Amino acid sequence: xxxxxxxxxTATFALGALLLSVALSVGTYVSARQLLVEQRERTALRQAxxxxxxxxxxxxxxxxxxxxxxxxxxxxxxxSMHVYRRGQxxxxxxxxxGEALTAGVRPTVDEGSASLAWTDRTDPHAVVVxxxxxxxxxxxxxxxxxxxxxATLHTLALALAVGAAxxxxxxxxxxxxxxxxxxxxxxxxxRAATDISAGDLHRRLAGSDDPDLSVLVDSFxxxxxxxxxRIERDARFAADVSHExxxxxxxxxxxxxxxxxxxxxxxxxxxxxGLMADELAxxxxxxxxxxxxxxxxxxxxxxxLSPTAVDDLVRHALATGGAEGLDVRSDGSGAQxxxxxxxxxxxxxxxxxxxxxxxxxxxxxxxxxxGDHVDITVRDTGPGVPPDERExxxxxxxxxxxxxxxxxxxxxxxIVAETVRRHGGTVRCAGADGGGAEFxxxxxLSRPEVDR
Amino acid sequence: xxxxxxxLEDDIGLRTSLRxxLEDDDYEVExxxxxxxxxxxxEERDIEIMLVDLMLGGVxxxxxxxxxxxxxxxxxVVISARDGVQDIVSALEAGADDYVSKPFDVTEVQARxxxxxxxxxxxxxxxxxxxxxDAPHAGEVFVLDSGAGPLVFDRAAAHLRRGEREIHxxxxxxxxxxxxxxxAGRVLSRAALLDHVWDRGFFxxxxxxxxxVRRLRKKLELDPAEPRTLVTVRGLGYRLDAR
Numbered sequence: 145x146x147x148x149x150x151x152x153x154t155a156t157f158a159l160g161a162l163l164l165s166v167a168l169s170v171g172t173y174v175s176a177r178q179l180l181v182e183q184r185e186r187t188a189l190r191q192a193x194x195x196x197x198x199x200x201x202x203x204x205x206x207x208x209x210x211x212x213x214x215x216x217x218x219x220x221x222x223x224s225m226h227v228y229r230r231g232q233x234x235x236x237x238x239x240x241x242g243e244a245l246t247a248g249v250r251p252t253v254d255e256g257s258a259s260l261a262w263t264d265r266t267d268p269h270a271v272v273v274x275x276x277x278x279x280x281x282x283x284x285x286x287x288x289x290x291x292x293x294x295a296t297l298h299t300l301a302l303a304l305a306v307g308a309a310x311x312x313x314x315x316x317x318x319x320x321x322x323x324x325x326x327x328x329x330x331x332x333x334x335r336a337a338t339d340i341s342a343g344d345l346h347r348r349l350a351g352s353d354d355p356d357l358s359v360l361v362d363s364f365x366x367x368x369x370x371x372x373x374r375i376e377r378d379a380r381f382a383a384d385v386s387h388e389x390x391x392x393x394x395x396x397x398x399x400x401x402x403x404x405x406x407x408x409x410x411x412x413x414x415x416x417x418g419l420m421a422d423e424l425a426x427x428x429x430x431x432x433x434x435x436x437x438x439x440x441x442x443x444x445x446x447x448x449l450s451p452t453a454v455d456d457l458v459r460h461a462l463a464t465g466g467a468e469g470l471d472v473r474s475d476g477s478g479a480q481x482x483x484x485x486x487x488x489x490x491x492x493x494x495x496x497x498x499x500x501x502x503x504x505x506x507x508x509x510x511x512x513x514x515g516d517h518v519d520i521t522v523r524d525t526g527p528g529v530p531p532d533e534r535e536x537x538x539x540x541x542x543x544x545x546x547x548x549x550x551x552x553x554x555x556x557x558x559i560v561a562e563t564v565r566r567h568g569g570t571v572r573c574a575g576a577d578g579g580g581a582e583f584x585x586x587x588x589l590s591r592p593e594v595d596r
Numbered sequence: 597x598x599x600x601x602x603x604l605e606d607d608i609g610l611r612t613s614l615r616x617x618l619e620d621d622d623y624e625v626e627x628x629x630x631x632x633x634x635x636x637x638x639e640e641r642d643i644e645i646m647l648v649d650l651m652l653g654g655v656x657x658x659x660x661x662x663x664x665x666x667x668x669x670x671x672x673v674v675i676s677a678r679d680g681v682q683d684i685v686s687a688l689e690a691g692a693d694d695y696v697s698k699p700f701d702v703t704e705v706q707a708r709x710x711x712x713x714x715x716x717x718x719x720x721x722x723x724x725x726x727x728x729x730d731a732p733h734a735g736e737v738f739v740l741d742s743g744a745g746p747l748v749f750d751r752a753a754a755h756l757r758r759g760e761r762e763i764h765x766x767x768x769x770x771x772x773x774x775x776x777x778x779x780a781g782r783v784l785s786r787a788a789l790l791d792h793v794w795d796r797g798f799f800x801x802x803x804x805x806x807x808x809v810r811r812l813r814k815k816l817e818l819d820p821a822e823p824r825t826l827v828t829v830r831g832l833g834y835r836l837d838a839r
Contacts, residue, residue, distance in 0.1 A: 387677055389699075390677040390698035390699050391607045391609075391610050391677060391698055392607075392609065392610075393698075393699040394610055394675075394698045394699045394700055395607070395609040395610040395613045397699065397700075397701065397702065398610065398613040398614060398616075398617055398702045399613040399616070401617055401701075401702045401703065402613070402616050402617050402620060405620060428699050431699060432699070435679075448681060450802075451831070486801070
């Protein structure tokens with residue numbers, strides 16, 4: 145998985161801080177080390193010259209042995225003095241390593257010049273200074289262990305490393321904070337987008353003073369405006385088309401009614417007229433469904449709502465749907481709902497017709513009061529609706545099983561869903577016991593004191 | 597006896613098909629494609645009932661209804677593709693008696709025409725004035741008190757008088773007042789009124805009743821906003837109170 149934007153920004157900040165602090169630390173260390181080393185070499189050289197002068201003076205005094213001359217000089221702490229005279233080594237310490245330790249400087253000293261070098265044969269490293277003493281036919285060497293230099297460099301390195309680590313952490317924290325601030329408008333955008341896709345087309349982002357953000361806010365709001373316009377235009381188009389079809393369709397059905405009355409038609413013509421009548425009826429249902437959806441989309445007219453007995457609604461829907469003989473099991477009769485009657489009746493009729501058309505016939509209708517709402521359950525005797533299609537069948541032009549059967553407009557159930565939703569209720573499809581489909585319309589009960 | 601019907605519809609196809617069907621029903625059909633022609637026909641011919649489309653080129657259907665109302669009491673059925681609540685209420689308030697929205701079944705239009713043309717039983721009795729002298733409602737005369745002197749509703753003669761002044765009622769207003777006065781003192785639900793006066797079924801559009809009650813109140817009441825005779829019973833319907 146790709147890391148998130150925030151993680152990337154944080155990592156980039158941390159890496160930047162790390163590189164910067166490492167570069168600075170290394171630079172600091174290198175120059176400080178060079179400075180300290182040079183200083184140490186100067187000190188060693190100065191000390192060695194001073195000590196060499198004392199040894200030379202000692203040796204110049206007749207009868208003085210090398211050991212005596214060395215013993216007369218007090219070497220600085222951590223330093224040892226060595227003298228090479230006539231093929232023999234003398235040392236201020238018991239340690240007889242002078243020959244080995246001074247190997248780096250001896251060739252130059254042999255040529256008659258003073259020399260300085262570092263040796264890594266001691267721990268810590270030591271600075272070795274060699275000075276020829278031609279007047280007494282000797283060579284003077286001083287070996288100073290640079291332990292204080294080593295300690296200083298260690299401390300410096302540690303301090304720089306800790307500093308670099310802290311800088312890196314600070315960089316990461318800064319990156320996280322900065323990206324958080326950068327991302328918070330994005331989170332707002334994402335919340336708005338979620339609201340909009342949930343159907344709230346009036347949601348907009350609040351304006352911003354930030355010139356960088358206002359571009360995003362403006363273009364986002366502009367996009368939603370466009371979307372809103374387009375959806376409205378589409379809906380209006382459908383409504384306009386349906387509207388324009390009303391009069392010609394009425395002319396057709398009216399003329400056909402006249403033809404149907406004619407008694408002198410041949411049997412063939414009668415069949416043709418019958419076919420036309422069936423198709424026109426279907427066309428008319430589709431048009432009425434489209435118009436009903438258009439009206440629903442325009443919103444519920446509050447003044448059209450009236451308190452209505454649920455049982456009356458159901459009875460009327462059954463009568464209109466051609467199933468008045470069916471017994472309605474009513475649990476909690478007298479329950480009232482606040483509805484636009486023609487709209488709600490149409491929705492229930494659609495459920496009844498759906499059961500007849502696609503569900504193998506209506507099995508039962510039940511009304512049940514539960515708490516502050518009422519459930520109207522319509523069952524059919526058909527094959528039922530597969531669970532994965534139980535939401536999809538409420539979409540426009542969706543048909544169970546993807547097959548085109550019957551003479552419905554394909555809008556019936558979406559009108560049910562839209563009508564119920566506009567009345568603050570829900571509708572769902574479930575499987576009935578013993579096969580068949582079950583549609584449950586749940587409507588909020590109206591409070592009894594509500595007057596029209 | 598044939599009934600003379602006026603069809604005001606600017607779509608020639610629908611107008612012609614309506615003419616054919618109505619002529620088949622033994623109506624005498626007058627056609628108009630615009631409001632001016634229709635108004636002339638209303639003035640010149642004895643039009644008994646009208647089918648009126650609302651969306652017309654030139655003067656629209658609402659204006660036609662308002663102008664035709666003072667000229668005739670003939671019932672007006674609106675046939676319109678506009679079925680928004682506001683359009684329906686406006687048409688009814690302008691003076692229409694009923695409406696059918698497109699696309700309609702012509703049998704529904706025929707049923708509306710029949711319902712609106714049907715005379716109330718009492719008005720038919722007017723042809724034999726000696727009938728039923730001891731009817732339960734003290735004859736065909738009904739006296740209402742609206743706070744501005746007694747209103748006398750003579751059902752048999754289809755007269756509504758305040759003193760010497762006759763108050764004009766349309767056919768539908770007359771039928772509504774007849775039904776209400778026959779049930780004076782009793783609450784009539786909107787559905788019952790719709791059924792009695794308009795022959796509409798179970799859940800007809802009850803706004804028709806409300807608009808007609810408003811129209812009737814303007815003629816009966818001293819202050820239509822504070823009705824004393826034709827009162828609303830909240831949640832139930834309307835009641836006419838006799839003096």
